[in-house]
Amino acid sequence: MDAVIQINQISKAYKGTETIKNVSMRINRGEIYGFLGPNGAGKTTVMKMILNLVKPSSGEIQVFNQRIQPSSVQYLKRIGSIIEYPVFYDRLTAEANLELHCRYMDYRNKPAIQEALEIVGLHGVGKKKIHEFSLGMKQRLGIARALVTKPDILILDEPINGLDPIGIKEMRELLLLLKENYGTTILISSHIVSEIESVADAIGIIHQGTLLKEVRLEDIRRQHAGSLEDYFIHLIHGGKRYA
């Protein structure tokens, strides 16, 4: 299978403390990769390194078969992302925020804005200003902004934070739709195992900066009778059941 993101032995130290330790990951084209780990495990830092927002202390990352250099920017036009939480211009409308983003990304396709709002269920509120939006609406708008330019890769850092159960279900359906209809490769982080289990093809489990496992979900299902949640908890807590 063709890797669109290949991470080779990256580490990151902040003031001498290693927060990412020798992590290697492979994200295949057209797949959903669930990046699982408890709070503070290092998920956001790895995602930021893929997006060139943070520079690894050692190791390398290849995206679309090109090694990322500190000056690399062009590849970012093919990636949509939400890192931590989406930030908008509060006094502008949802549409205006998406327009600004398209301009910044040099993406010219006006109908794409309404399409993106429609996909995330915000088509009725495009003219509303962001300060009138609820947290869940902002989260959806963040997804709309990430996908408005029709990227090849979506990187979503805990995208279900702030969503209600209906929003979570819709997010799951949206991710599967993007994969099926557009062939989008999706890297999604979460600490909620069941959410990853319902959509992912492959998972990487990170704990205290170390990637403990990278496996295909079908292999977990085949080899272990238990749920992904059991597997995850045993790995994180050093259980020997699945060693």
Ligand SMILES: Nc1ncnc2c1ncn2[C@@H]1O[C@H](COP(=O)(O)OP(=O)(O)OP(=O)(O)O)[C@@H](O)[C@H]1O
């Ligand atoms: N700029 C920074 N300076 C110092 N330490 C940092 C910095 N950014 C992240 N860290 C540390 O790196 C570790 C990993 O953080 P990171 O945000 O990547 O984890 P995470 O898995 O995304 O967690 P969460 O689910 O809570 O968002 C944490 O211990 C964090 O305190």
